[in-house]
Amino acid sequence: MKKWFILLVCCIVTLGFVSSGNAEMREPINGTGWHYPWKDTYSKWKPGNMQYDKALFDQDVIKAYGWEAEDVDKIKDLIPPSIYRVLKNPKIWGPRRINVTAYRKNSGYLWKRFVKATEKYKGTATIDKSGWIRNYKAGVPFPNPKTGLEVLWNFKKHFSEDDRILSTVTIITDRSGQVRYQTSDGNLMYFDGRLDVSPKPLYEPNPNNEVRIDVYANAHPYEMRGTLSVITQHNDPNKEDSFWLYLPALRRVRRLSAAQRTDRLPGGQDLMWENFDVFNGNPTKYNCKLIGKKEMLFVHNGDPKGVWIEGKHLAGPNDYYQKVQVYIDEMTPKDPDFPFSKITFYVDAKTWMPYCSEWYDKEGKLYLFSFFQYAPGKNGIFCPVVMNHCDVQKIHSTGYCVTDPKYNTGLTPDYFKVDNLKMAYPSR
Secondary structure: OOOOOOOOOOOOOOOOOOEOOEOOOOOOOOOEEOOOOOOOOOOOOOOOOOOOOHHHHOOOOOEEEEOOOEOHHHHHHHOOHHHHHHHOOHHHHOOOEEEEOOOOOOOOHHHHHHHHHHHHOOOOOEEOOOOOEEOOOOOOOOOOOOOHHHHHHHHHOOOOOOEEEEEEEEEEEOOOOOEEEEEEEEEEEEOOOOOOOOOOOOOOOOOOOEEEEEEEEEEEOHHHOOOEEEEEEEOOOOOOOEEEEEEOOOOEEEEEOHHHOOOEOOOOOOOEHHHHHHOOOOHHHEEEEEEEEEEEEEOOOOOOOOOEEOOOOOOOOOOEEEEEEEEEEEEEEOOOOOOOOEEEEEEEOOOOOEEEEEEEOOOOOEEEEEEEEEEEOOOOOEEEEEEEEEEOOOOEEEEEEEEEEEEOOOOOHHHHOHHHHHHHOOOO
């Protein structure tokens, strides 16, 4: 095998399992750690400008389920079908465990601002006949949702940062356990719901009527360095998102069709444009059904250091889970030619941040799922330290571990212009 990368010795994180006889015992799972193939800023875990409580790194485990722990059937009703399927098949998906710890209440000055904004603007946001939100400024638009569409819009306007730069290592694993790595940045800014950086709560002037801009920028491997994907969303139900792709090999900027929303990201990933942040579609293109509200196990306050097991699927295999209240929504596409029959997603009942989405094929079989694991900073922001996207039919997965996150840095629309990004992420 060509040795074109070097394994670095860095930040080996103590993970552990809990035996049924001693719930306090936590020992390493063999193979976990930070294995970076490049000597660059991605090679070590960094907290960025986040400040984490030290207690998050070593939480007291109450119970554990899954690999070398209690039978996951005991919590079957507390986890999504996709996660249950993974935990029940460790030979396919690798050793994975749910370590249950105490729930930490939301705190921090930005969380307090979000709560105040919800109260200040309560009752001002509405949904028009097309299903689009109107007059939204900040906070939760519908604090007591009665419909699936209101839940969906609460999710679209969830508690979040004003802008961010997330550096990640991407671990792409196929069914035989072969792994390919990428490093990349996921950067974005919001034009509404802003709580920290002026102008707020709305970014004005906003002549193009934008609500969000994303850029996905590749740094490694060499042949993908400088590849840029830019997505702009508009506050208009009838205006399609704009997609721009810069390909260094062609030295060209290409505009992509909105019909390509279910195409996978470059490099063989399992992430689509439509399931950024577990779901990134236009609410008016779906029928929504509120399934209900219930207590489930998700990673609300997990370990800030995301890890993975070499040659195994899904990052964050031994994280801390907590019992949280979630809303469950089911969406069916209005377009009969859409390649999925339905989407189920799970969102936090307080922050409205997404935990999981499950995508079913035209025959009603589970096809893809996305799963996010968070760690809260002292300012209140929740960093998605681990993000997983998985194709359960092909047994193929893409995991992301975040390092050096930077929040509320004052990004502007000019930052997202391709010419500027080409300087920030120089291609080969």
